[in-house]
Amino acid sequence: MAVLCLRVDSSSYKSGGDPMIILLLLFVILGLSLLAGGIWLAVLGGSLYYAMAGAALIVVALLIRSRRGKAQLVYALLLAATAAWAIWESGYDWWPLATRLGLLMLLAIPLLWPAREASRKPAIALRCIWALTGALLLGSLFNDAHRIEGELTNESVVTNPQLGETGDNNDWSSYGRSNYGQRYSPLEQITPDNVAQLQPAWEYQTGDLKTPDDVTETTYEATPLKIGNRLFLCTPHNWLIALDADTGEEQWVYDAQVPAESQRQHQTCRGVSYLPAEGEPDTDTAEPLSSKPARTLAAMRCDAQLYMPTSDARLIAVDPVSGARCSNFAEDGVLDLMHNMPFEQAGYYYATSPPVVTQDLIVVAGAVNDNYDINAPSGVIRAYDARTGELRWNWDSANPDDTAPIAEGDTYATSSPNSWSVASADEELGLIYFPMGNRTPDQLGMYRTPAEEKYASSVVALSLETGEAQWVQQFVHHDLWDMDTPAQPSLVDIETEEGLQPGLVVPTKQGDVYVLNRETGEPLLPITEVPAPQGTVEGDWTSPTQPVSGLSFTPEPLQSKDMWGATLLDQMMCRIQFQSLRYEGRYTPPSEQGTLVYPGNFGVFNWGGVAVDPERQVMFGMPLYLAFTSKLVAKQDDKSPSGETNQGEQGLNENAGADYAVALSPFLSPLGIPCQQPPWGYVAGADLRTGKIHWKHKNGTIEDMTPLPLKVEMGVPGIGGPIITRGGVAFLAASVDDYFRAYRVTDGEQLWEQRIPAGGQATPMTYLNSQGEQMVVLVAGGHGSIGTAAGDYVLAYKLGAVGL
Structure with a gap:
């Protein structure tokens, strides 16, 4: 470093007095931009640094030709002050430091040499500060300021735990493996010691690809079922596919022939459901059909049945052996879920998640478009006879006490809170558990009834026999932020001071993970109420307090110093946006000014949940940290707002019939990257008995986020879910880089990764094949909203397999 400071190559300055026009112009442009933006930021109450840095750069530009030594001294002071300011604001953390210092470090390089021999001292001073700052910056690469180190127990706390099994332990018989939704497999062939030996076993492409007519959020989110020796999965356009579990060979395809619909917010299918026949026949014995689509087969009477919900609001029952529709269910295997709906706008109601099959019932919920219209289909939950499709009961959160099957000609409640994610069931307790969403419009609460207020953004336990609500636990009071409960509740018995209790674990978008007694709804980890920001638009109101769980991944509130960008300029613009928005911490109400929502609408957790x-x-979970913005747009004379509306959940949505439209978007810089500094994505492990987070690590790289394929670990966003095995390994794809990864559950260390050909925004699964080999399968097809690579792949891995 001393050599770098003192050595000056005379050949570099013999020509002295070069105009350096380009560098001068850069300093002028950058200086004026920082000065103007910095003054604007200061007026908004933000940092004075940017205006001062801009002024310093202008001074450097004025001095650089005639008084280069003084320019070097001014620049040296600017660089030293910037380094001190950066560390004061962000600590010893690479990414915040790099974006504050990187551009200034690059622009300093032409100034490191003097213009003539007599002005060596200013150049040496700049060189020393530049070298020290560079060493400081490079050293921060080796300091992970966000990592929580620790270790979870590897010892058994509960012997022979309940897994909610409905079939063979070698299978994966429902979305979360069983109706308990644990995403846990008792298989232990793959361990932390051998998981690095996983290799591709087979690969299948469905042929269902995104088309120009599809909505933005066309996504592959399917987790296959494994029954006997077949896998069953669905595709975004609702093709139901059967594969040989050993080889991936296609057995049959059923195409539901779902038409395109521009008003549909989601085009996806997370999975299918299975009803075994009496005596559970083994589907291994079925001879494969040709690859000819099964839609050409006539409907037939089925013993076992597969059920696929569709994005045009149907529930279809299919024979698992042949792929033919089941004539004994509803109308030749097709149940129209729009029956008795109060409003039937095309694309406003559909099912994206698999229904629950239990006690000869199939219990179905659905998604309702957010923020398109205050008059929308009902969020009713309905139980049908699983073999015939006859309606047994219906529970509508706006009319919760009347669960008898609705009469012909009557209609369900308008726009009542819905459950778009996956439910869980405990047959012994006779209860089914639904994660509940909100009534549309999500950001306007003046249209809600007391019953809707009670059940929105909660988990509710319904009687399997009657559909009546047995208990409800709410996670957001008077939700104005679209904080639907997004994930399937996981049923797991919890060891407490009072002994083993039937538990329910449910993560939320706001980052709390609630651990409840699933029989009573009472908390097993404490829930406290904390004060919440107040003040809404006229006619609405806010809850004075909001609940917080004893196990929480909720981030600290954002501050101006947490703003980020690729350069000082876009970082400054993010600060200007931050200071311009209304933000008083979590649950700051929506506003006409524009509100910062953090955690944002993607949530800390989403439909992938936890394992x-x-x-x-x-x-084991994947907490995510991305801020969103929410702005209410007042309508004039009840007219629709100008501009393009209703193009998905993000953007400007009309809220037809309401006084306000709403504009929602991620909180991004002018360059399209998050305005808050990374990391944005983690993997984490916590103890469910104590609520302690034992470890938390950055997850994912920027390899697929930038034009250059740089495999730099940053902690990137993602959406999807993990699984855990008894062997002590967790599997997860989900992040925006195209990798499938395995982790050691006890400490979160990554043990294996595999590059995959498309985004892995689906939850994986695992099973034993007919040869007794443990397989791990992931559907990889990308996600429209987060922009991962599209595809149509089903990927299978096993130990020591021959590479494809």
């Missing part, structure tokens, strides 16, 4: 180990009493 729980019922034996070790721990959880």
Whole structure:
């Protein structure tokens, strides 16, 4: 470093007095931009640094030709002050430091040499500060300021835990493996010691690809079922596909022939459901059909049945052996879920998640478009006879006490809170558990009834026999932020001071993970109420307090110093946006000014949920941290707002019939990257008995986020879910880089990764094939909203397999 400071190559300045026009212009442009933006930021109450840095750069520009030594001294002071300011604001953390210092470090390079021999001292001073700042910056690469180090127990806390099994332990018989929704497999062939030996076993492409007519959020989110020796999965356009579990060979395809619909917010299918026949026949014995689509087969009477919900609001029952529709269910295997709906706008109601099959019932919920219209279809939950499709009961959160099957000609409640994610069931307790959403419009609460207020943004336990609500636990009071409960509740018995209790674990978008007694709804980890920001538009109101769980991944509130960007300029613009928005912490109400929502609408957790180990009493999750903005747009004379509306959940949505439209978007810089500094994505492990987070690590790289394929670990966003195995390994794809990864559950260390050909925004699964080999399968097809690579792949891995 001393050599770098003192050595000056005379050949570099013999020509002295070069105009350096380009550098001068850069300093002028950058200086004026920082000065103007910095004054604007200061007026808004933000940092004075940017205006001062801009002024300093202008001074450097004025001096650089005639008084280069003084320019070097001014620049040296600017660089030293910037380094001190950056560390004061962000600590010793690479990404915040790099974006504050990187551009200034690059622009300093032409100034490191003097113009003539007599002005060596200013150049040496600049060189020393530049070298020290560079060493400081490079050193921060080796300091992970966000990592929580620790270790979860690897010992059994509960022996022979309940797994909610409905079939063979080698299978994966429902979305979360069983109706308990644990995403936990008792298989232990793959361990932390051998998982690095996983290799591709087979690959299948469905042929269902995104088309120009599809909505933005066309996504592959399917988790296959494994029954006997077949896999069953659905595609975004609702093709139901059967594959040989050993080889991936296609057995049959059923195409529901779902038409395109521009008003549909989501085009996806997370999975299918299975009803075994009496005596559970083994589907291994079925001879494969040709690859000819099964839609050409006539409907037939089925013993076992597969059920696929569709994005045009149908529930279709299919024979798992042949792929033919089941003539004994509804109308030749097709149940129209729009029956008795109060409003039937095309594309406003559909099912994206698999229904629950239990006690000869199939229990169905659905998604309702957010923020398109105050008059929308009902969020009713309905139970049908699983073999015939006859309606047994219906529970509508706006009319919760009347669960008898609705009469012909009557209609369900308008726009009542819905459950768009996956439910869980406990047959022994006779209860089914639904994660509940909100009534549309999500950001306007003046249209809600007391019953809707009670059940919105909660988990509710319904009687399997009657559909009546047995208990409800709410996670957001008077939700104005679209904080639907997004994930399937995981049922796991929890060891407490009072002994083993039937538990329910449910993560939320706001980052709390609630651990409840699933029989009573009472908390097993404490829930406290904390004060919340107040003040809404006229006619609405806010709850004075909001709940917080004893196990929480909620981030600290954002501050101006947390703003980020690729350069000082876009970082400054993010600060200007931050200071311009209304933000008083979590649950700042929506406003005409524009409100910062953090955690944002993607949530800390979303539909992928968490995986729980019922034996070790721990959880593995993927917390995500991205801020969103929410702005209410007042309508004039009840007219629709100008501009393009209703193009998905993000953007400007009309809220037809309401006084306000709403504009929603991620909080991004002018360059399209998050305005808050990274990391944005983690993996984490916590103890479900104590609520302690034992470890938390950055997850994912920027390889697929930038034009250059740089495999730099940053902690990137993602959407999807994990699984855990008894072997002590967790599997997860989900992040915006195209990798499938395995982790050691006890400490979160990554043990294996595999490059995949498309985005892995689906939850994986695992099973034993007919040869007794543990397979791990992931559907990889990308996600429209987060922009990962599109595809149509089903990927299978096993130990020591021959590479494809």
